[in-house]
Amino acid sequence: MEDTAELAPAVRSILSAARDRAAEGRSGTVSVEGARDLPAAFEAAEADGRVPVIAEVKPTSPTTEGTREDDPVALAESMVAGGAAALSVLTEPAHFGGSVETLERVRAAVDVPVLRKDFVVDESQLDAVESDVVLLIARFVGDDLPELLAAARDRGFQVLVEVHDREELAAALDAGATIIGVNNRDLAELEVDLATFESVAPEVPDDVTLIAESGIGSPADVRRMRAAGADALLIGSAIMDGDVEANTRTLTGEHTTPQ
């Protein structure tokens, strides 16, 4: 189990709550029929001249001031209208203002792939809700990564494995991850540095779908991450700040494609 001493207090609290959480009132095993294909959605966006972006419905977070109270379904629809290839929906309630009910409503309202963004550390959490993709954070699941990856795939989920450094990348590749996100946010200090992606990306094989996560706030950031090898970008705060549709359109726009 992860030694949590070095993590930011908010992250320690999120993890501890995740470990305490059972399958959130559901019984039985979730089986996702016909999950929407994430790499195919990225390819379709590229073919359409859009930068592949997973836009995140993120009402609040430990590093955000205030909470966005608008209907998350309306926000999600605006993101898709703005060109998002896929969506991420936080389901962690206490620190991100999310819920499994929100994810269910969003997924029913859109036709793009939807990532469940939560801190899954136990197989039982996989049965809380259907989604197209689930997140496994390498640092948090440690040696359990291969087992959780298999358990998620058995249920029909695609899996985004999140890493922060080369050691975690090696563990993700050893476990057979095919969709990998490099998080620019350091979960100890919660600081964001886009150089994190640039240092890890060269080690990622070409056949892996590679996503740059966190801290991407401008077309220049998009160009930087794309130039460093990102197939797609996961963007939350910059899209949630103000006009969601316009923000998404700006960050998925053609002008952000590397020259």
Ligand SMILES: O=C(O)c1ccccc1NCC(=O)[C@H](O)[C@H](O)COP(=O)(O)O
């Ligand atoms: O966003 C936070 O404040 C945060 C704090 C502690 C743990 C995780 C956190 N974020 C999770 C994420 O992965 C991001 O929401 C996602 O990558 C989008 O990042 P951003 O575009 O910087 O909002």
